[in-house]
Amino acid sequence: MTETVVPEPTPEQAALFSRVRRMMLIAGLTTALAVAAVLVAIGYRLYRAEGSSPASNTTATLPKGARIVSTAVAGDRLVLTLDIGGAVEIRTFDAKTLKPTGRLTFAPEP
Numbered sequence: 001m002t003e004t005v006v007p008e009p010t011p012e013q014a015a016l017f018s019r020v021r022r023m024m025l026i027a028g029l030t031t032a033l034a035v036a037a038v039l040v041a042i043g044y045r046l047y048r049a050e051g052s053s054p055a056s057n058t059t060a061t062l063p064k065g066a067r068i069v070s071t072a073v074a075g076d077r078l079v080l081t082l083d084i085g086g087a088v089e090i091r092t093f094d095a096k097t098l099k100p101t102g103r104l105t106f107a108p109e110p
Contacts, residue, residue: 060093066082066089067083074092077101079091079093090104090106
């Protein structure tokens with residue numbers, strides 16, 4: 001059997017091979033870093049996610065004569081606009097627990 005003899009690369013070819021190897025190493029490390037970042041982000045979102053909250057029956061009391069003008073959801077807040085005897089009031093509640101988080105009352109200037 002005869003073996004094929006591969007000629008030695010010239011210095012320019014050797015330099016080119018080393019540059020290609022270095023660029024491939026950089027590309028491989030960058031790809032590995034990107035995949036690791038995606039996996040970390042997915043893991044963070046999975047472990048940070050809160051389970052679905054149990055359904056709750058809550059009764060909120062309104063002042064006498066008040067009526068709900070509008071409702072809205074803003075992020076994780078439930079927003080109610082109330083008309084209380086001619087004065088407008090906005091009440092916010094946490095959407096998951098339905099606990100009051102704020103109240104904004106509008107009054108005319110004296």
